[in-house]
Amino acid sequence: MADEQETGGVTRREFLKNSGLVVGGAVGGTVLGGVLGRELFPAPQQGASPEEDTSDSGNGGAETPDYTEARMFFKREEDFRVLSAAVERIFPEDDLGPGAIALGVPYYIDKQLAGGYGRNAREYMQGPFFEGAETQGYQSGLLRQEAFLQGVRKIQQESESRTDDAYFDAEEDTQDEILEAFEAGDIEMEGINATTFFGMLRQATLEGVYADPVYGGNRNMGGWRLKDYPGAQMAYIQMIEEDEFVEMDPISLHDHHT
Amino acid sequence: MATELPRKQAVVVGVGWAGGIIAAELTKAGIEVIGLERGQEKTVDDFKMQKDELRYALRYDLMQDLSKETITFRNDQDMRALPMRQLGSFLLGTDVGGAGIHWNGQCPRFLPYDFEIRSKTEERYGSDKIPADMTLQDWGISYDEIEPYFQKFDETIGTSGEDNDLTAPRSEPFPTPPMKETRALRKFKNAAEELGYHPYQVASANLSEVYENPDGQTIQACQYCSFCERFGCDYQAKSDPVITVIPTAKETGNFELRTHANVRRVSYDGEKTDGVYFIDTRTGEEFYQPADVVVLTTYVMNNTRLLLQSEIGRPYNPETNEGVIGKNYCYQVMASAQGFFEEERFNLYAGAGALGAALDDFNGDNFDHSDEDFIHGGIVQITQTGIRPINTNPVPSDVKSWGKEFKEASLHYFYRTLTVASQGASMPYRYNYLDLDPTYKDALGDPLLRMTYNFTEQDRKLAAHQTKRCAEVLEAMNPDKIEANEDIGDYDIVPYQTTHNTGGVIMGGDPETSAVNNYLQMWDCENLFVAGASAFAHNSGYNPTPTVGAIAYRAADGIKKYFENPGALA
Ligand SMILES: Cc1cc2nc3c(=O)[nH]c(=O)nc-3n(C[C@H](O)[C@H](O)[C@H](O)COP(=O)(O)OP(=O)(O)OC[C@H]3O[C@@H](n4cnc5c(N)ncnc54)[C@H](O)[C@@H]3O)c2cc1C
Numbered sequence: 001m002a003d004e005q006e007t008g009g010v011t012r013r014e015f016l017k018n019s020g021l022v023v024g025g026a027v028g029g030t031v032l033g034g035v036l037g038r039e040l041f042p043a044p045q046q047g048a049s050p051e052e053d054t055s056d057s058g059n060g061g062a063e064t065p066d067y068t069e070a071r072m073f074f075k076r077e078e079d080f081r082v083l084s085a086a087v088e089r090i091f092p093e094d095d096l097g098p099g100a101i102a103l104g105v106p107y108y109i110d111k112q113l114a115g116g117y118g119r120n121a122r123e124y125m126q127g128p129f130f131e132g133a134e135t136q137g138y139q140s141g142l143l144r145q146e147a148f149l150q151g152v153r154k155i156q157q158e159s160e161s162r163t164d165d166a167y168f169d170a171e172e173d174t175q176d177e178i179l180e181a182f183e184a185g186d187i188e189m190e191g192i193n194a195t196t197f198f199g200m201l202r203q204a205t206l207e208g209v210y211a212d213p214v215y216g217g218n219r220n221m222g223g224w225r226l227k228d229y230p231g232a233q234m235a236y237i238q239m240i241e242e243d244e245f246v247e248m249d250p251i252s253l254h255d256h257h258t
Numbered sequence: 259m260a261t262e263l264p265r266k267q268a269v270v271v272g273v274g275w276a277g278g279i280i281a282a283e284l285t286k287a288g289i290e291v292i293g294l295e296r297g298q299e300k301t302v303d304d305f306k307m308q309k310d311e312l313r314y315a316l317r318y319d320l321m322q323d324l325s326k327e328t329i330t331f332r333n334d335q336d337m338r339a340l341p342m343r344q345l346g347s348f349l350l351g352t353d354v355g356g357a358g359i360h361w362n363g364q365c366p367r368f369l370p371y372d373f374e375i376r377s378k379t380e381e382r383y384g385s386d387k388i389p390a391d392m393t394l395q396d397w398g399i400s401y402d403e404i405e406p407y408f409q410k411f412d413e414t415i416g417t418s419g420e421d422n423d424l425t426a427p428r429s430e431p432f433p434t435p436p437m438k439e440t441r442a443l444r445k446f447k448n449a450a451e452e453l454g455y456h457p458y459q460v461a462s463a464n465l466s467e468v469y470e471n472p473d474g475q476t477i478q479a480c481q482y483c484s485f486c487e488r489f490g491c492d493y494q495a496k497s498d499p500v501i502t503v504i505p506t507a508k509e510t511g512n513f514e515l516r517t518h519a520n521v522r523r524v525s526y527d528g529e530k531t532d533g534v535y536f537i538d539t540r541t542g543e544e545f546y547q548p549a550d551v552v553v554l555t556t557y558v559m560n561n562t563r564l565l566l567q568s569e570i571g572r573p574y575n576p577e578t579n580e581g582v583i584g585k586n587y588c589y590q591v592m593a594s595a596q597g598f599f600e601e602e603r604f605n606l607y608a609g610a611g612a613l614g615a616a617l618d619d620f621n622g623d624n625f626d627h628s629d630e631d632f633i634h635g636g637i638v639q640i641t642q643t644g645i646r647p648i649n650t651n652p653v654p655s656d657v658k659s660w661g662k663e664f665k666e667a668s669l670h671y672f673y674r675t676l677t678v679a680s681q682g683a684s685m686p687y688r689y690n691y692l693d694l695d696p697t698y699k700d701a702l703g704d705p706l707l708r709m710t711y712n713f714t715e716q717d718r719k720l721a722a723h724q725t726k727r728c729a730e731v732l733e734a735m736n737p738d739k740i741e742a743n744e745d746i747g748d749y750d751i752v753p754y755q756t757t758h759n760t761g762g763v764i765m766g767g768d769p770e771t772s773a774v775n776n777y778l779q780m781w782d783c784e785n786l787f788v789a790g791a792s793a794f795a796h797n798s799g800y801n802p803t804p805t806v807g808a809i810a811y812r813a814a815d816g817i818k819k820y821f822e823n824p825g826a827l828a
């Protein structure tokens with residue numbers, strides 16, 4: 001019975017017992033709706049890798065394409081390829097597991113730039129603009145959309161002038177040197193300094209690796225698996241006092257979605 | 259022209275913890291109150307599906323929208339103040355419930371020393387101990403006088419905790435027992451005991467068991483879900499205004515709550531107020547809400563700004579050290595040490611906002627400062643709030659911050675890093691203050707509040723001392739490597755520190771040096787009460803909210819007295 005199944009975290013029954021919530025008792029609507037009505041168990045993931053997805057996908061075994069993997073913000077193919085190569089250097093594939101590209105980070109960033117984040121929607125963007133002290137934080141009028149476009153093109157330019165190659169075709173060492181030059185602030189940019197841009201790129205990469213898969217990165221929770229992070233679990237009351245490390249299969253917001 | 263609304267007995271501006279408490283107490287006493295809140299309505303249904311780090315912890319879904327309003331900041335008067343364009347150092351609340359929705363719930367009381375800090379410091383060390391530019395003041399109230407109000411706050415929220423010799427004395431036991439222990443917390447306590455210190459489980463508003471408060475509101479038991487700090491609680495297990503004081507006020511039938519009401523000005527005829535002006539943010543329409551008593555509970559920033567904008571009280575002038583509005587802005591002086599444990603993996607993904615262990619051996623005046631060139635101190639603690647993967651990537655400082663090496667180290671150390679930290683007290687300083695910005699405006703065209711703030715010599719010495727203490731306890735926990743930085747540098751508005759801003763409308767016993775009396779009644783406007791951490795004359799080495807709660811209950815008592823017998827209460 002599904003109710004008895006181990007989630008690796010807490011079973012639904014245990015959860016209700018521990019939380020002191022009794023069905024039919026004086027329980028607030030949100031608790032009933034939020035806990036009982038919610039699927040605690042991982043559902044098969046769209047686009048899951050074959051060894052992890054043993055379920056029949058229901059359309060004759062053919063893998064369902066991920067229709068969300070298309071560009072919403074970057075128009076030029078080249079820009080997107082530069083972005084992809086750069087984030088892969090920040091979080092590379094290695095023996096430990098997938099890197100930024102395999103985790104969907106470029107799509108994550110593309111989607112973010114197309115929305116409120118890309119337009120700095122909830123930030124104070126009124127002038128006048130002055131260069132401030134570091135302690136005063138971001139002071140540019142440049143939107144993130146503009147900063148990223150300018151940034152990836154500068155990366156490409158830098159690569160072409162150093163090696164004649166596109167950034168995505170350059171040697172890994174060269175790719176790293178170029179990013180280091182941005183990080184050190186050695187590249188001239190307009191309206192933003194290269195160090196700040198690099199910080200944004202690094203931060204966006206980590207977000208794409210580790211944000212809930214609903215945002216298009218952390219594909220199949222692969223970022224979380226790298227860290228043994230259990231994701232959007234309901235509760236840890238059943239193991240909080242444990243001395244030993246407790247591993248659990250991750251679950252995502254999708255698993256809570258009813 | 260502002261549309262005039264029907265008169266109310268009291269208008270409460272800003273409905274977070276402070277506003278909610280005052281609204282509940284007044285309406286229970288039969289007083290008709292309208293609450294004006296600039297943000298939206300929030301109910302417990304809004305806090306489902308919140309286990310989303312990006313949305314809440316990084317994109318600040320529950321916090322103030324800075325495109326509408328922010329502050330400006332500079333380290334000192336020689337700098338040009340520039341707007342805080344993105345949230346960082348502190349996370350301002352908005353909407354019904356305010357920052358009380360997404361707080362952690364760590365619930366310490368300030369120490370008896372805090373309320374009479376100037377007198378007690380002079381008494382023990384002589385007046386030379388206090389530097390000339392340190393505008394240190396007593397609060398105009400003693401701990402014994404305020405203790406019953408702390409008790410009220412604890413009973414309202416059901417605080418889970420345990421007694422300790424060095425924390426503030428309590429008249430009654432904690433309403434609920436302490437939270438559970440984890441391996442990391444046990445390690446901290448064992449180490450502290452070995453060193454002869456006095457560790458205890460942090461007092462918490464993430465309740466250890468189901469609790470019904472004296473107003474009949476029920477708070478559930480914490481599930482240690484770890485999406486707590488910066489998130490609303492999925493379970494109604496973290497005490498917040500939306501599940502306690504706001505429903506209590508509503509159930510009386512005397513409370514009207516109006517959202518999307520952004521208050522811009524308080525009326526003032528030089529002696530009294532008659533109401534407030536606000537804009538309905540959905541339509542842009544202006545209203546006037548008349549009331550017999552006006553209560554400002556809009557947090558430190560807007561309590562100060564509304565008074566300056568309304569020209570009530572004397573603005574503080576750092577050159578002459580005269581005036582009061584904007585004076586004694588304080589913050590928190592953070593210190594910490596980080597330990598890397600090669601052989602141990604802690605279950606750090608699990609936790610709760612107020613799950614922690616602490617010691618107060620180096621807080622307040624619990625230790626002798628005769629040979630120290632600073633006063634006060636701070637709580638030293640380890641917390642297990644639940645680490646999340648985007649924001650938590652601890653690596654030793656010699657590791658590059660990206661690339662293969664970073665990936666490896668950040669995966670390796672994710673569960674192998676523990677931090678012992680001190681929330682250090684912040685003493686007031688003549689040139690740390692708040693006023694109106696001459697250049698930048700909010701979305702309605704009103705001037706932004708300008709913050710002039712930097713760490714002082716006192717702060718730097720305190721931080722260095724506390725860093726050593728943190729490292730000492732950590733060392734006894736046997737990590738393979740410790741990193742600690744004693745130098746706190748200049749105050750930087752970018753990295754998150756705490757949302758423990760204080761001062762600007764401080765309380766005290768003397769109208770010359772304080773803005774409100776010990777009932778939080780304005781000296782210069784007897785029917786205007788201003789509550790919140792804005793009233794703190796300095797900030798202690800603890801989280802502020804129980805003290806905010808206590809003075810809010812005190813203010814509510816004062817307002818009730820005022821309705822019975824109008825006039826100055828002190
Ligand atoms: C992430 C985080 C963690 C925290 N953790 C802790 C903790 O563990 N322990 C602790 O003690 N404290 C903690 N705090 C601090 C705590 O949240 C605050 O001390 C407390 O919530 C302040 O309550 P308040 O009512 O004074 O202000 P707020 O909660 O800020 O409420 C003010 C209200 O006024 C409204 N308002 C502002 N301006 C206007 C206007 N012009 N017109 C109308 N309405 C207006 C706002 O929208 C808001 O709803 C934390 C804060 C944050 C952000």
Ligand code: SF4
Pocket residue numbers: 463464465479480481482483484485486487489490491492493494495496609610611
């Ligand atoms: S940790 Fe506890 S109090 Fe905090 S949000 Fe989760 S259940 Fe609520």
